Structures are given as structure tokens and as C-alpha cells.
Amino acid sequence: MRAYTTRRVQPRPPSQSCSELTRWMGVGDANVTGNVHGGTILKLCDEVAGIAAIRHSGCRVVTAGMDRMTFLHPVSVGNLVTVRASVNAAWRTSMEVGVRVESENVRTREVRHTSTAYLTMVALDEEGRPTEIPAVAPGTEVEERRRREAQIRRDNRLSERDALVHGRA
Numbered sequence: 001m002r003a004y005t006t007r008r009v010q011p012r013p014p015s016q017s018c019s020e021l022t023r024w025m026g027v028g029d030a031n032v033t034g035n036v037h038g039g040t041i042l043k044l045c046d047e048v049a050g051i052a053a054i055r056h057s058g059c060r061v062v063t064a065g066m067d068r069m070t071f072l073h074p075v076s077v078g079n080l081v082t083v084r085a086s087v088n089a090a091w092r093t094s095m096e097v098g099v100r101v102e103s104e105n106v107r108t109r110e111v112r113h114t115s116t117a118y119l120t121m122v123a124l125d126e127e128g129r130p131t132e133i134p135a136v137a138p139g140t141e142v143e144e145r146r147r148r149e150a151q152i153r154r155d156n157r158l159s160e161r162d163a164l165v166h167g168r169a
């Protein structure tokens with residue numbers, strides 16, 4: 001762990017970090033069969049998660065990691081893709097952002113939940129050091145469940161990292 005800066009920060013509800021981006025998928029986003037690259041969706045998730053993390057922390061942020069990216073359905077050229085993000089939980093300098101991806105067939109208006117992703121973003125101060133961020137104050141049962149599940153994912157991540165380090169020692 002490196003030195004981090006502290007600030008006087010008030011808890012914030014997830015509703016204050018809600019962020020949304022919509023993009024129309026073109027041929028440049030897809031492979032030869034017309035299916036959109038997973039990487040295109042990942043980039044959109046990273047962008048919207050960054051916006052949510054900046055809204056929550058009021059700082060610039062970097063992506064420390066991404067896990068649990070599932071693709072439930074293919075996305076096709078011509079679909080409208082919407083990514084929605086909010087901060088599920090915040091710790092000392094890092095936060096978990098949950099992202100829901102939906103794709104819409106514009107002609108039929110059919111909307112499908114295509115992916116869910118969880119990203120860890122770290123807030124940085126002006127010198128590029130990790131900096132303290134506000135806690136998350138859940139306002140609803142769903143927000144409380146998201147915070148609880150984010151804590152489980154963080155605990156699993158840290159215990160996996162410790163197990164790997166001990167395994168090498």
C-alpha cells in the first residue's frame with residue numbers, strides 16, 4: 001500500500017453517481033458476421049464507470065480492475081447500446097461500480113439485458129496518489145443489497161490475491 005491523501009468527505013447515495021451513455025453500433029464496432037466486439041462493449045462500460053466514479057468522488061479516477069463481465073446475448077450492428085452505472089460501494093480510495101448493458105433493436109424496440117460488469121476505480125489526487133473518497137450511503141433495499149454484494153466480491157478478490165501470494169512464498 002502506498003501513501004494516500006485524506007479529505008473531509010460526506011457519504012453519498014448511489015443515486016448521485018448514476019450515469020448513462022447510449023451508442024448506435026456501426027460496422028466499425030463489429031466483426032465480419034455483424035456481431036459487435038466484446039471489446040467495444042468493455043470500452044463503453046469503462047467510460048460510463050469512470051463517469052460514475054468521478055461523480056461519486058469528485059476526483060479523477062483510474063480503472064484498477066474489472067471482473068464479472070458476462071455476455072448473455074450477442075449485440076448486432078444497428079443495435080442501440082445503453083450502459084448505466086452507479087457506485088455500489090466505496091472503501092478507502094477505491095470503489096466498485098456496477099454497470100448494466102442493454103441493447104435495443106431500434107426497429108422492433110425489443111430491449112435485452114446483454115451484460116453486467118463490475119469495475120474497481122481508484123480516486124487520485126492532483127499528484128496522482130490514491131485519495132480518500134466518500135462512503136456510499138444506500139437509500140433503498142436494492143442499493144443496500146448491491147453494497148453487501150460488492151463487499152463479498154471485494155473480500156473474495158483480496159483473499160484470492162493473498163492465497164496466490166502465499167502460494168508463491
Ligand SMILES: CC(C)(COP(=O)(O)OP(=O)(O)OC[C@H]1O[C@@H](n2cnc3c(N)ncnc32)[C@H](O)[C@@H]1OP(=O)(O)O)[C@@H](O)C(=O)NCCC(=O)NCCS
Nearest residue numbers: 001002003004062063064065091092093094095120122130
Ligand atoms: C490502481 C492504482 C492507482 C493502485 O495503486 P497502489 O499503489 O496499488 O495503491 P494502494 O495499494 O494504496 O491501493 C489503492 C486502492 O486500490 C485498490 N487496488 C489496487 N490494485 C487493485 C486491483 N488490481 N484490483 C482492485 N483494486 C485494487 C486497493 O485495494 C486500494 O483500495 P482501498 O484504498 O479502497 O483499500 C495503480 O495500481 C495504478 O495506477 N494502476 C494503473 C491504472 C490504470 O492506468 N488504469 C487504466 C487501464 S490501463
